[in-house]
Amino acid sequence: MKLSKLYHLPMLLIFLIIGYGSCHDYQDALSKAILFFEGQRSGFLPQDQRMSWRANSGLSDGWSYNTDLTGGYYDAGDNIKFGFPMAFTTTMLAWSVLEFGDMMPPNDLRNALVAIRWATDYLVKTVSQPNRIFVQVGDPSSDHDCWERPEDMDTSRTAYAVDAPNAASDVAAETAAALAASSMAFRSSDPGYSETLLRNALNAFQFADSYRGAYSDNDNVKYGACPYYCDFDGYQDELLWGAAWLRRATQDDNFLNYIQSNGKTLGADDNINEFGWDNKHAGLNVLVSKEVIEGNMYSLESYKDSAQSFMCTLIPESPSSHIEYTPGGLVYRPGGSNLQHATSIAFLELVYANYLTHTSQDLNCGNVYVSAQTLRQQAKRQVDYILGDNPMGLSYMVGYSGYYPQRIHHRGSSLPSIKDNPQFIGCKEGSMYYNSTNPNLNVLVGAIVGGPGENDDYVDDRVDFMKSEPTTYINAPFVGVLAYFAANPNFT
Numbered sequence: 001m002k003l004s005k006l007y008h009l010p011m012l013l014i015f016l017i018i019g020y021g022s023c024h025d026y027q028d029a030l031s032k033a034i035l036f037f038e039g040q041r042s043g044f045l046p047q048d049q050r051m052s053w054r055a056n057s058g059l060s061d062g063w064s065y066n067t068d069l070t071g072g073y074y075d076a077g078d079n080i081k082f083g084f085p086m087a088f089t090t091t092m093l094a095w096s097v098l099e100f101g102d103m104m105p106p107n108d109l110r111n112a113l114v115a116i117r118w119a120t121d122y123l124v125k126t127v128s129q130p131n132r133i134f135v136q137v138g139d140p141s142s143d144h145d146c147w148e149r150p151e152d153m154d155t156s157r158t159a160y161a162v163d164a165p166n167a168a169s170d171v172a173a174e175t176a177a178a179l180a181a182s183s184m185a186f187r188s189s190d191p192g193y194s195e196t197l198l199r200n201a202l203n204a205f206q207f208a209d210s211y212r213g214a215y216s217d218n219d220n221v222k223y224g225a226c227p228y229y230c231d232f233d234g235y236q237d238e239l240l241w242g243a244a245w246l247r248r249a250t251q252d253d254n255f256l257n258y259i260q261s262n263g264k265t266l267g268a269d270d271n272i273n274e275f276g277w278d279n280k281h282a283g284l285n286v287l288v289s290k291e292v293i294e295g296n297m298y299s300l301e302s303y304k305d306s307a308q309s310f311m312c313t314l315i316p317e318s319p320s321s322h323i324e325y326t327p328g329g330l331v332y333r334p335g336g337s338n339l340q341h342a343t344s345i346a347f348l349e350l351v352y353a354n355y356l357t358h359t360s361q362d363l364n365c366g367n368v369y370v371s372a373q374t375l376r377q378q379a380k381r382q383v384d385y386i387l388g389d390n391p392m393g394l395s396y397m398v399g400y401s402g403y404y405p406q407r408i409h410h411r412g413s414s415l416p417s418i419k420d421n422p423q424f425i426g427c428k429e430g431s432m433y434y435n436s437t438n439p440n441l442n443v444l445v446g447a448i449v450g451g452p453g454e455n456d457d458y459v460d461d462r463v464d465f466m467k468s469e470p471t472t473y474i475n476a477p478f479v480g481v482l483a484y485f486a487a488n489p490n491f492t
Helices: 011-018 026-039 083-103 106-126 141-145 168-184 192-211 219-225 234-250 253-262 281-293 298-313 339-358 372-388 431-435 472-487
Strands: 132-137 159-163 364-365 367-368
Touching: 011 234, 026 106, 026 472, 083 106, 083 132, 083 168, 083 367, 083 472, 106 132, 106 168, 106 192, 106 472, 132 168, 132 219, 159 219, 168 192, 168 364, 192 234, 234 253, 234 281, 253 298, 281 298, 281 339, 298 364, 298 367, 339 372, 339 472, 364 372, 372 472
Parallel strands: none
Antiparallel strands: 132 159, 364 367
């Protein structure tokens, strides 16, 4: 068909004619997805820092408690270290390595482990004091009132701690999950560090389980964490999630018994179709189902049944299908930062497909049998959409392809690099860069933005943070997803 005739067709039809079937360089996208984390680093940056426009920041973090809380990641386009999403990000990076690390080229695997360690070094600091967990560093109100480079931060770096008998089951159990999963990722390359992570994971879980409740219910934390990363869905799922990761890391039957005996009381059957930084149910069920599918641990059958039910909701031909897709084929859930759902769901599809493949099983969705191949095809559609096979023809990963968002909602990316402009840029002085319609001055390579709306629409505007802001927990599961397709580039 001649291009001139395409102008008379609806955009979606044009997309279907020329968009699908693009060849993507999944290897390049994988490397960039990992590189993104270097742009989010807080603390003293190493000599081999590749995101060279960044410099040291947050060097006094923890001073009010006379403790070192430097390091870790800023969660998104601001300069706050929120422990809840950071721990989840770490769990997903580690899970990516555990499931797909053997498919990664050596350099990407090394960089992925470096990205994990940057987080785990910090997370260990947050649980290093008995009966205390640090859940956040930085005051969001003052931070969000400024448009300031992390290197110039002069806003309050409040350290938020929860001390027993006050509860922080959600953050502590997610931290336990992150450290347990990461301990497995480092087991062969650094066994000493692996043991340190596991020991701290056990301590974090003990705190989480002994003093039950949501961290954001504490008065000293509530106004810092909310409304950004409140625990909206309860802490019970994190307790099961943390126990499941400790079971996998230790093979200790005490954690097996915990998962078995607490499933009902902690709501394992609730909200089974959700997965993200606040709700772990779908991921929990997929994780635990490994022992059922590959290890015949039938006492955990209910988790596998829930995982299967979730997978069936993702299949359009399934009688239980109910997930919403945009006209262009992207998984859509309301609330902003939609690509977090696309990357995490694609990850779970690939992991579950692996478990099915290892045992030559199919998925039974009522009157429809679904193969591991079908789950992988579903995941690939999400990947290709994100990388550019969409009605906008836009890569939602910054720095991938020649057409990607130029005005992302990210302070460090939009302001002049301190390397080029060492003069201090104050809180309100940065507003001119926030309000500018010019492209960001520094390319945050590998960042995946929040993504398009329900009609596949996207305006390249840094003010629209729900669409233009990248987050660590969008990228983390995508590392594993891209590792699979980089190793299987001809998968169709």
